[in-house]
Amino acid sequence: MVIDGMADRPLKELGYKTPLEAAETPNMDKLADEGICGIMDPIKPGIRAGSDTSHISILGYDPYKVYTGRGPFEAAGVGVDVLEGDIAFRCNFSTADDEGIIIDRRAGRIREGTDELADAINSITLEDDTTKIIFKESTGHRAVLVLRGEGLSDQVSAADPKYDGKKWTRVQALDDSPQATKTAGILNEVVEKSYHLLKNHPLNQERIKNGENPANIILPRGAGAVPHVQAFSEKYGLKAACIAETGLIKGIGKIVGMDIIDIEGATGGIDTNLDNIAQGILDTSYKDYEFLLINIDGADEAGHDGNARDKLEFIEKADEVVGKLSELDDFYFILTADHSTPISVKDHTGDPVPLVISGPEIRVDDVKTFNERSATNGGLCRIRGSDIMNVLMDLMNKSTKFGA
Amino acid sequence: MVIDGMADRPLKELGYKTPLEAAETPNMDKLADEGICGIMDPIKPGIRAGSDTSHISILGYDPYKVYTGRGPFEAAGVGVDVLEGDIAFRCNFSTADDEGIIIDRRAGRIREGTDELADAINSITLEDDTTKIIFKESTGHRAVLVLRGEGLSDQVSAADPKYDGKKWTRVQALDDSPQATKTAGILNEVVEKSYHLLKNHPLNQERIKNGENPANIILPRGAGAVPHVQAFSEKYGLKAACIAETGLIKGIGKIVGMDIIDIEGATGGIDTNLDNIAQGILDTSYKDYEFLLINIDGADEAGHDGNARDKLEFIEKADEVVGKLSELDDFYFILTADHSTPISVKDHTGDPVPLVISGPEIRVDDVKTFNERSATNGGLCRIRGSDIMNVLMDLMNKSTKFGA
Numbered sequence: 001m002v003i004d005g006m007a008d009r010p011l012k013e014l015g016y017k018t019p020l021e022a023a024e025t026p027n028m029d030k031l032a033d034e035g036i037c038g039i040m041d042p043i044k045p046g047i048r049a050g051s052d053t054s055h056i057s058i059l060g061y062d063p064y065k066v067y068t069g070r071g072p073f074e075a076a077g078v079g080v081d082v083l084e085g086d087i088a089f090r091c092n093f094s095t096a097d098d099e100g101i102i103i104d105r106r107a108g109r110i111r112e113g114t115d116e117l118a119d120a121i122n123s124i125t126l127e128d129d130t131t132k133i134i135f136k137e138s139t140g141h142r143a144v145l146v147l148r149g150e151g152l153s154d155q156v157s158a159a160d161p162k163y164d165g166k167k168w169t170r171v172q173a174l175d176d177s178p179q180a181t182k183t184a185g186i187l188n189e190v191v192e193k194s195y196h197l198l199k200n201h202p203l204n205q206e207r208i209k210n211g212e213n214p215a216n217i218i219l220p221r222g223a224g225a226v227p228h229v230q231a232f233s234e235k236y237g238l239k240a241a242c243i244a245e246t247g248l249i250k251g252i253g254k255i256v257g258m259d260i261i262d263i264e265g266a267t268g269g270i271d272t273n274l275d276n277i278a279q280g281i282l283d284t285s286y287k288d289y290e291f292l293l294i295n296i297d298g299a300d301e302a303g304h305d306g307n308a309r310d311k312l313e314f315i316e317k318a319d320e321v322v323g324k325l326s327e328l329d330d331f332y333f334i335l336t337a338d339h340s341t342p343i344s345v346k347d348h349t350g351d352p353v354p355l356v357i358s359g360p361e362i363r364v365d366d367v368k369t370f371n372e373r374s375a376t377n378g379g380l381c382r383i384r385g386s387d388i389m390n391v392l393m394d395l396m397n398k399s400t401k402f403g404a
Numbered sequence: 405m406v407i408d409g410m411a412d413r414p415l416k417e418l419g420y421k422t423p424l425e426a427a428e429t430p431n432m433d434k435l436a437d438e439g440i441c442g443i444m445d446p447i448k449p450g451i452r453a454g455s456d457t458s459h460i461s462i463l464g465y466d467p468y469k470v471y472t473g474r475g476p477f478e479a480a481g482v483g484v485d486v487l488e489g490d491i492a493f494r495c496n497f498s499t500a501d502d503e504g505i506i507i508d509r510r511a512g513r514i515r516e517g518t519d520e521l522a523d524a525i526n527s528i529t530l531e532d533d534t535t536k537i538i539f540k541e542s543t544g545h546r547a548v549l550v551l552r553g554e555g556l557s558d559q560v561s562a563a564d565p566k567y568d569g570k571k572w573t574r575v576q577a578l579d580d581s582p583q584a585t586k587t588a589g590i591l592n593e594v595v596e597k598s599y600h601l602l603k604n605h606p607l608n609q610e611r612i613k614n615g616e617n618p619a620n621i622i623l624p625r626g627a628g629a630v631p632h633v634q635a636f637s638e639k640y641g642l643k644a645a646c647i648a649e650t651g652l653i654k655g656i657g658k659i660v661g662m663d664i665i666d667i668e669g670a671t672g673g674i675d676t677n678l679d680n681i682a683q684g685i686l687d688t689s690y691k692d693y694e695f696l697l698i699n700i701d702g703a704d705e706a707g708h709d710g711n712a713r714d715k716l717e718f719i720e721k722a723d724e725v726v727g728k729l730s731e732l733d734d735f736y737f738i739l740t741a742d743h744s745t746p747i748s749v750k751d752h753t754g755d756p757v758p759l760v761i762s763g764p765e766i767r768v769d770d771v772k773t774f775n776e777r778s779a780t781n782g783g784l785c786r787i788r789g790s791d792i793m794n795v796l797m798d799l800m801n802k803s804t805k806f807g808a
Contacts (some may be wrong), residue, residue: 361413361748363755363777364420379777381786383449390450394754401752402447403454403467404474404652 005300035358038380069224077251303341409704442784473628481655707745
């Protein structure tokens with residue numbers, strides 16, 4: 001169970017405690033008391049991990065090889081069945097004027113009807129008819145674009161100009177390969193055709209009538225080639241499911257071949273429905289899965305917002321989820337975070353995160369509370385994200401002996 | 405000094421202590437008190453090491469490069485002077501019938517006369533007269549076979565069918581190379597010829613007369629090419645000896661060029677003669693060696709047998725060996741295990757092992773007892789097997805500065 005961005009730095013306003021130290025977390029503390037603790041560097045000490053690269057590492061894959069960009073994981077996360085070699089992009093629906101100036105990168109934070117607009121995009125016929133477009137809306141103004149075909153590359157720049165009031169950026173090849181040149185050309189064609197298709201779309205005519213910015217152009221960014229990834233079930237021989245709130249983490253679960261369990265009311269924010277998440281974990285645990293990857297996102301959101309009180313309170317609620325899982329038995333429970341998201345920084349940092357493993361035959365240590373500093377006295381000392389699956393497989397007596 | 409398989413997991417029958425925690429080990433505790441402790445992953449966290457791969461790693465060689473299979477180390481361990489490129493195998497003397505069905509893989513657990521049978525095998529003339537056979541008996545029904553010549557490969561399957569009542573398995577090439585095909589052919593020829601040579605051997609006629617299964621065929625397995633290994637003395641500039649009980653560890657010592665000190669009465673079991681081992685260490689220490697690799701095996705045997713009491717008692721006896729070494733001075737004493745062999749698992753696991761280093765100018769820490777959990781609080785924190793020689797060389801002021 002990964003409490004996203006839970007770890008932090010000491011805060012003056014909390015008496016130089018971290019939110020996790022200041023929070024009342026009796027259930028996490030019980031895990032620490034009954035388990036073995038340590039600190040964990042998702043990638044290595046001081047490396048600022050993203051949620052994606054950290055989860056990739058924790059699952060035992062090398063993010064330096066597997067992580068080609070955010071696009072593939074987002075695309076998989078919204079349900080596109082990506083294939084190795086596909087080039088995937090995150091996209092915004094945005095508002096452009098006739099000159100191509102982006103008036104509103106988020107198209108008035110459009111929330112509804114983007115599925116209809118996606119249908120329109122999927123109807124685009126490219127000049128190069130060997131390349132297939134797969135476009136899918138995500139939440140709000142977000143969407144994903146996947147290009148499938150021969151001779152494509154992810155070495156292309158973004159169309160998103162990053163700021164309102166600028167013209168959309170023509171996509172450029174980032175290397176000299178014909179593949180990158182071809183892909184850049186296709187992307188520019190997609191962006192242009194999206195404007196022509198969407199500007200008079202009935203949904204946008206309706207939006208204009210209502211004084212809302214039309215979602216009349218799509219702007220790709222975050223190019224990545226879908227990597228070759230050995231299925232988790234094949235790598236470890238474990239039937240696995242993923243319970244996550246965000247498309248990014250669901251996408252990682254999906255790309256490694258896990259079953260994705262959707263939870264109603266899981267928003268990825270501090271307002272998420274933690275009761276449903278806890279119940280979903282329990283329900284899934286009683287099915288025939290041997291491994292569950294669980295990600296709860298709210299603490300990270302509060303960290304990005306720089307709101308210590310929200311973070312502390314969300315951690316206390318997440319602690320109740322931990323408590324509800326105590327009815328399960330004969331399993332290993334690993335509780336950690338994927339990175340620190342300090343209130344003072346409002347972004348991820350490379351500070352290590354606390355980790356606890358509880359379960360049968362553990363060398364239980366003397367640590368009785370679960371937080372960034374208490375865990376440093378634990379029996380695991382300091383390990384890396386990439387060690388976790390090896391340690392777990394070994395505890396489960398499912399590891400392979402190297403040698404005699 | 406490596407107490408083979410000493411580390412363990414907490415055991416209910418020992419009040420949730422490990423055998424090492426439950427044992428009275430005043431001499432190991434004194435080392436911990438006067439030294440610096442830590443935990444050590446022989447290879448890396450969670451990786452289940454064999455005794456061979458662990459020792460290779462501890463001596464500063466990369467097991468992923470050096471460890472080609474068990475054959476080369478077993479062969480070196482029984483005294484064959486293996487050369488780089490030799491293809492080495494572990495063998496059983498077994499009992500076959502005229503159809504080639506293996507009636508008894510261990511040939512009635514033959515104990516005597518295998519040297520005579522080995523002479524017969526060494527007399528085999530191969531069709532390919534550029535390949536030389538070197539065959540040597542080991543303990544009991546065990547032996548080693550070495551093929552020396554040009555154009556050989558270790559990518560070949562085993563002849564041993566693994567179960568009684570099955571025909572011996574014709575050796576197959578495991579890749580498409582002519583070398584593997586050639587080697588498989590030679591092995592099949594050796595197995596066939598061994599049967600023709602041994603079935604009417606006087607020793608076997610005698611065994612049959614006594615109602616014992618004859619040792620009338622040899623079955624190779626565990627193919628490995630003898631790796632290129634830089635001599636330990638050259639790598640570290642230290643004249644080194646190895647005091648070990650088992651062929652496997654002696655073989656590692658021999659392959660890295662150490663002098664092998666044989667100890668009378670060293671059985672590798674819990675019945676071994678620890679007095680002789682202690683005396684052997686003292687005697688060898690007063691010679692002009694600068695490094696001793698010591699392996700004591702009984703705790704691992706007790707672990708494989710799942711006998712907590714035997715393991716605990718053997719650790720207490722090993723502790724007395726540690727005590728007897730206190731007359732030595734001006735040296736660094738590193739005490740550790742090569743892996744955990746938990747009673748509950750009856751095999752090696754990837755759990756880390758405790759480690760203590762005592763000697764001059766050590767940053768002595770607060771750890772006062774030597775076991776799996778106390779050592780986690782030590783000044784070494786968590787290191788890897790491959791770090792040990794670097795740390796030792798540096799303490800001895802024999803390391804090379806990298807940079808200015």
